[in-house]
Amino acid sequence: MSTSIIEQVQVKELVARGIVKQFPGVLASDHVNFDVHSGEIHTLLGENGAGKSTLMKILYGMYRPDAGEVLINGTPVRFHSPLDAIRQGIGMVHQHFMLVPTFTVAENVALGLPSSRRVVLDLDIVSRRIEELAKTYGLHVDPQAKVWQLSVGEQQRVEILKVLYRGASLLILDEPTAVLTPQEVEEFSETLRRMINEGHAIVFISHKLHEVLALSDRITVLRNGRVVDTVLAADATKEGLARLMVGREVILQVEHPEVTYGDVRLAVHGLSANGDSGLPALRGVDLEVRASEILGLAGVSGNGQKELAEVIAGMRSSTSGQVFFDGTDVTGSLPGKLLDHGLSYIPEERMVDGTVRDFSVEENLILKDHHRQPYAHGVFMDFTKIASESDRLIEAFDIRTPSRHTPLKSLSGGNIQKLILARELSRNPSVLVAAQPTRGLDVSATEYVHRRLIEQRSAGTATLLISEDLDEILNLADRIAVIYEGRIMGIVERGNVDVEQIGLMMAGVSEQTTK
């Protein structure tokens, strides 16, 4: 790219040979061979904790491998920090955003780069270049906007702009689509194709098999740190890939048994609330969820889903309307009180709201019930019980961790998600609010979560399932509500779903007339 501001090589081919990386208790990379060349998308596939992010962080100079070598255009390279990788034309978009929320888009992009005006920042020039890049690749975002005000999709675009701005010719994209809506994924694929046409090389990570099949040229499957196989996307099938990843057959769709619904357990009447920016995000929402029912809430992200979940969970105050649990008005109750009422909550922002990063796996597992039976007797904690329960949950939910004492922050992204699910579902909730419960999960973990949600449904839990993944909602929900700009556009019974109509409601085009 001509606008590159760092002197760097064009990566024609990157080859990693015999990469080994040992973490305490885990061999995250076990003699991995991997290569990618310009003009192709090479996808890494693997279960949560298989070692995808670790391998990519090694290629990006964040981790140093214990053994093995990396060659760029045939020459061996050794990276001591990401700066070395950036200089070699490698850019990475991380699984968890690496943005400074209080900075503007332009500041985030300019960070760490020399300025064309030497000691004075040239944010105006940076902004103009960002706009050019945005136009070339279809990555629209306002360079002057503060990052904390952007939607998740826009933040993702900023991450990619950061990489492109640095003139990277090899892009490593670690689960970039996990947080995108279907429409955004469409635009994103378009962007990737343009980059490929320009001769970029792309390493792509995703758990969504249909995406992987649609986008990739080659697919490498990792399991437990080892390469299982590298296949051409043209020859692959969803089922085949799932089998390679997991080592067994995976059921991609769960059963949905008949149940008899009970009384209304969760009811929301005329609920309005403001978003973070202080503007109305919910405008008079009415919803009811009965025992043994899953109500799916479909919608494009940013239409009030997050606010609705937070108000129900007691983490955001409403401006009007009420929330009822089993007929009791709980509007404005503190989260602790709601837990006593049998609420379980799987938050969307798992790294922020759902866990304590520096606590151990065990501590995170008992976070909500540490003060009650069976984990505590009076003021004393029962550490034997805590240990045995933790081990049971780790086993049952297949949380990949060296031990229950491991600090949460060293778990892979998907395993953190499984931990939250383990904690929330094991409380046997009467009301469950699940926001994006399978975001970032691999196929087998997704299968497992879906099964657990259905089991919970049979056990009488009333579930509000918030998801941007329409397939997930269609699979699991008994009724589907569509939210748009803080209003419920309509509610459809499982039996008579018209996907087209749901799409139109999601886009705010049509409102259901009969309920």
Added chain:
Amino acid sequence: MTWAVIVGILSSGIRLATPYLYAAVGETIGQVSGVLNLGVDGVMLMGAYVAFFVALRTGSLSLGLIAGAGIGAMFGLIMAFISVTLKAEQGISGIGLYLFGLGLSTFLFGVTIKNVQTIDGFPDLAIPALSRIPVIGEIFFQHNILVYVAFALVPIAWFVLNKTPFGLKVRAVGQNPEAADSLGVNVSRVRYLTVTLGGMLSGIAGASLSIALLNTFQQNLTNGMGFIAVALVYFGGWRVSGVLLGSLLFSTVNAVQLWLQVKGVTIPSDFLLMMPYIVTILVLAAMANRRVNAPAALNKRFERGES
């Protein structure tokens, strides 16, 4: 109160703001990069002592100033080593640094200078023309060089933090060191620089006391000024403009208090001495929810996650 009194109070308010400005601007730079240094007062004491000692022995105020700045930078370097390289708890490290500076300056004073002496500090420099303007001239333009430099430091620091690539790195490292690291910013190097610079400015703050404002040195000369400087950073909401405002408010209240004492007002002097501190606490409490600007990574050590 006459005009002359008001002018006198404002003028000494400006003068007294000097040590706070150096120390608090230095601390701001460090905190914006995510390092809380509670040892400012100890560093100021070392700066004050060394500057005074060198000036006394060599007769050169400039050498004294350079020595004070140098020892401050050294203490900053120690703080950086402890908190960045050894990754020790920042709050505790700072308190250790304070006690070290307090003890060492007292000890060295005892063995080298022994009894309280005075020197002729930096003389007042009336700025031509400007100092002749009635009232304004007297308040602003008849001070010693260190006073002028302190005020010049404010726009310079603002510029560096907000308008340069280096300032962008400093702020990023204080807000999200992982993000900065992922873009190849050397988090440790940036923090070393800011904390050392902060130390140097604290050293100069001390020197401004011992060779420009009070022109003497004695045990615990600063009397907690360094801690006020740390408070001023919070007060100013991590903005140098806010720090300037806070320093001026604080020093002006101090000047009023001194004047009241001289006048022999019947309020007990202990109460008068408390005045500036009470004002600080009240303002800090009133602004408790203004922490929006706070560096998110303040007081947190940074590791790359690789074990």
